[in-house]
Amino acid sequence: MERPAISIGADIYSLSTPLPLIDEDRLASNISRVQSYMDAHGLAFRPHIKTHKIPSIAKAQLAAGARGINCQKITEAEVFADAGFEDLLITFNIIGGEKLERLAALNERINGLKVVADSEVTVSGLSSYFANGKPLMVLVECDTGGGRCGVQTPQAAAALATLIACSESLIFAGLLTYPKPNGEEQTEAFLSEALALLKSSGLECPIVSNGGTPSLFNAHLVPSATEHRAGTYAYNDRAMVRAGHASLDDCAMHILATVVSRPTPDRAVIDAGSKALTSDLLGFSDYGHIVEYPDAVITGLSEEHGTIDLSRVAGQRPDIGDKIRIVPNHTCVVSNLFDAMTFHRDGVVTRVEPVAARGLVW
Amino acid sequence: MERPAISIGADIYSLSTPLPLIDEDRLASNISRVQSYMDAHGLAFRPHIKTHKIPSIAKAQLAAGARGINCQKITEAEVFADAGFEDLLITFNIIGGEKLERLAALNERINGLKVVADSEVTVSGLSSYFANGKPLMVLVECDTGGGRCGVQTPQAAAALATLIACSESLIFAGLLTYPKPNGEEQTEAFLSEALALLKSSGLECPIVSNGGTPSLFNAHLVPSATEHRAGTYAYNDRAMVRAGHASLDDCAMHILATVVSRPTPDRAVIDAGSKALTSDLLGFSDYGHIVEYPDAVITGLSEEHGTIDLSRVAGQRPDIGDKIRIVPNHTCVVSNLFDAMTFHRDGVVTRVEPVAARGLVW
Numbered sequence: 001m002e003r004p005a006i007s008i009g010a011d012i013y014s015l016s017t018p019l020p021l022i023d024e025d026r027l028a029s030n031i032s033r034v035q036s037y038m039d040a041h042g043l044a045f046r047p048h049i050k051t052h053k054i055p056s057i058a059k060a061q062l063a064a065g066a067r068g069i070n071c072q073k074i075t076e077a078e079v080f081a082d083a084g085f086e087d088l089l090i091t092f093n094i095i096g097g098e099k100l101e102r103l104a105a106l107n108e109r110i111n112g113l114k115v116v117a118d119s120e121v122t123v124s125g126l127s128s129y130f131a132n133g134k135p136l137m138v139l140v141e142c143d144t145g146g147g148r149c150g151v152q153t154p155q156a157a158a159a160l161a162t163l164i165a166c167s168e169s170l171i172f173a174g175l176l177t178y179p180k181p182n183g184e185e186q187t188e189a190f191l192s193e194a195l196a197l198l199k200s201s202g203l204e205c206p207i208v209s210n211g212g213t214p215s216l217f218n219a220h221l222v223p224s225a226t227e228h229r230a231g232t233y234a235y236n237d238r239a240m241v242r243a244g245h246a247s248l249d250d251c252a253m254h255i256l257a258t259v260v261s262r263p264t265p266d267r268a269v270i271d272a273g274s275k276a277l278t279s280d281l282l283g284f285s286d287y288g289h290i291v292e293y294p295d296a297v298i299t300g301l302s303e304e305h306g307t308i309d310l311s312r313v314a315g316q317r318p319d320i321g322d323k324i325r326i327v328p329n330h331t332c333v334v335s336n337l338f339d340a341m342t343f344h345r346d347g348v349v350t351r352v353e354p355v356a357a358r359g360l361v362w
Numbered sequence: 363m364e365r366p367a368i369s370i371g372a373d374i375y376s377l378s379t380p381l382p383l384i385d386e387d388r389l390a391s392n393i394s395r396v397q398s399y400m401d402a403h404g405l406a407f408r409p410h411i412k413t414h415k416i417p418s419i420a421k422a423q424l425a426a427g428a429r430g431i432n433c434q435k436i437t438e439a440e441v442f443a444d445a446g447f448e449d450l451l452i453t454f455n456i457i458g459g460e461k462l463e464r465l466a467a468l469n470e471r472i473n474g475l476k477v478v479a480d481s482e483v484t485v486s487g488l489s490s491y492f493a494n495g496k497p498l499m500v501l502v503e504c505d506t507g508g509g510r511c512g513v514q515t516p517q518a519a520a521a522l523a524t525l526i527a528c529s530e531s532l533i534f535a536g537l538l539t540y541p542k543p544n545g546e547e548q549t550e551a552f553l554s555e556a557l558a559l560l561k562s563s564g565l566e567c568p569i570v571s572n573g574g575t576p577s578l579f580n581a582h583l584v585p586s587a588t589e590h591r592a593g594t595y596a597y598n599d600r601a602m603v604r605a606g607h608a609s610l611d612d613c614a615m616h617i618l619a620t621v622v623s624r625p626t627p628d629r630a631v632i633d634a635g636s637k638a639l640t641s642d643l644l645g646f647s648d649y650g651h652i653v654e655y656p657d658a659v660i661t662g663l664s665e666e667h668g669t670i671d672l673s674r675v676a677g678q679r680p681d682i683g684d685k686i687r688i689v690p691n692h693t694c695v696v697s698n699l700f701d702a703m704t705f706h707r708d709g710v711v712t713r714v715e716p717v718a719a720r721g722l723v724w
Contacts, residue, residue: 275695
């Protein structure tokens with residue numbers, strides 16, 4: 001059977017649930033607000049497509065002034081290359097022959113492809129697969145306090161940069177970090193020391209790429225950076241509100257859900273569970289903010305049900321059949337669950353877009 | 363560009379990652395072991411397809427002796443009806459005109475469709491949409507301690523059963539519960555009291571459906587039940603091992619991942635994050651069990667990276683490029699992330715199946 005369709009012009013509250021919705025005006029405003037900040041501080045901006053995985057949104061981000069885009073997987077980058085994007089940075093250590101072959105093919109068909117490396121193993125793999133073709137631009141990933149990938153010291157960054165620069169098949173393109181939120185001071189200390197080392201080695205460093213949404217509006221406190229990467233800012237979510245980056249009114253994504261059961265006076269059950277909201281807590285003890293009932297608490301999720309504690313809700317409580325909207329804790333993982341995204345303006349559906357880069361294995 | 367393909371006969375360790383894998387023998391053994399238990403205790407068995415969302419697995423479950431299947435969404439049930447299934451139970455309160463119309467269409471084309479209701483609102487909606495067609499079978503959902511949906515007392519169950527039985531468009535088909543694990547005594551007390559009330563009202567109750575994998579092997583301790591529903595048992599996962607239902611060797615799903623960074627002696631980073639493993643903790647404080655390094659701890663997930671603490675690993679530690687297999691905390695939510703599932707026997711790929719009922723909005 002055909003899947004249910006959603007009509008343009010429909011009232012969002014008439015739609016069947018669970019359903020993620022994107023507010024067009026909030027999305028546009030989030031894109032514009034962050035780009036204005038970057039412009040004001042002379043920082044190039046590179047949106048991360050992980051949050052939406054939709055080429056038309058990335059086009060809006062570029063139209064607003066972004067320099068290029070950031071992907072996390074080769075196959076994501078392929079989707080965006082197919083959509084016409086050229087300046088693509090994949091912030092991942094690409095390891096293994098099948099991936100390297102595919103990366104090389106992608107590099108042949110677009111200009112501006114860049115990847116990162118944080119080890120000699122990664123550099124060596126890249127070097128051998130790009131030996132017979134167009135050289136690949138590689139940035140050195142630095143762990144400036146984020147505690148994930150990255151070389152651990154400015155000295156190690158400079159050494160790896162030299163290794164890249166010495167490879168005939170690679171081009172040293174710069175430094176990159178995924179820092180911890182509010183770690184601007186530590187990040188600047190690392191990057192400026194690494195830059196000084198590169199300078200003393202006579203190595204040019206065209207890009208210094210910093211990233212993250214939570215403390216994005218402090219990006220200017222890392223003067224060594226030439227560009228900033230961020231994804232979540234486009235939709236925003238409850239974690240970004242807590243981080244002080246956005247207000248609830250800046251959250252462009254809502255999950256529309258229906259109350260399907262009211263087993264007790266204090267309990268409501270909705271049709272959005274971990275397969276719609278995800279189990280991402282990100283430090284919260286509950287699973288999202290309910291717009292219509294801010295004092296209600298989503299205490300538990302099973303796969304297709306969300307259990308809500310209404311005990312703190314004064315006044316009217318929701319009835320069976322009522323629809324509610326939820327601001328998710330983490331918007332990027334919700335995008336990853338749905339094949340299509342429904343957009344609206346003032347509650348009227350404007351478009352339905354495939355989440356084109358969802359479901360790509362690597 | 364075309365998505366990467368996986369070859370039948372390939373060695374699983376040659377495959378690019380992250381990639382979920384299903385062990386054919388463990389899957390078959392899990393299906394057989396649980397069916398044998400149900401057969402031994404004279405319980406009808408109804409596998410929940412939420413765990414795999416793949417019709418060929420449900421066919422294997424039926425071939426082993428299961429009576430019918432359990433879905434959570436109408437569109438899931440449609441996928442399985444298309445694949446030839448008739449005895450379909452949707453364990454969800456179906457609310458709203460669009461869904462009810464679709465449910466009625468499904469009821470016209472298969473025999474054996476059943477749904478649940480736990481309120482007069484749900485029953486009234488069903489009743490009005492089925493008035494002009496084939497009657498729909500409806501079970502009363504009872505909250506016997508699980509704390510999610512369901513009527514709260516045996517008296518309320520009997521009253522709702524009477525309401526269903528009085529509707530010309532509905533057929534009262536039985537009682538259903540999604541109990542708390544190890545809540546057999548409480549569940550039996552609720553169900554037997556409800557059955558006595560139904561009997562005294564002269565209402566026949568053909569099905570009494572109990573459910574859940576964690577304490578599945580105690581299903582016989584609920585003698586009022588005529589059938590049991592379970593999903594997770596087919597793949598099993600780390601939470602089922604902790605619950606005592608299965609051993610690690612019964613876990614049919616592994617997520618194959620590659621070590622992409624070794625930033626420090628105690629830290630490894632893999633290419634499986636919350637978009638491959640999900641953030642489901644289910645009471646654990648870490649994100650999965652690593653088969654090759656059982657003392658390693660997946661301490662954090664970002665979307666495409668998993669961060670591993672190796673400090674407790676004695677002896678050899680993984681190198682960049684090494685592949686590892688992870689038993690996820692919760693297998694059902696992993697299935698929901700991937701468009702296809704790769705099966706293997708003794709590490710050799712046997713088939714790749716679309717996760718046919720994934721990505722269906724409702």
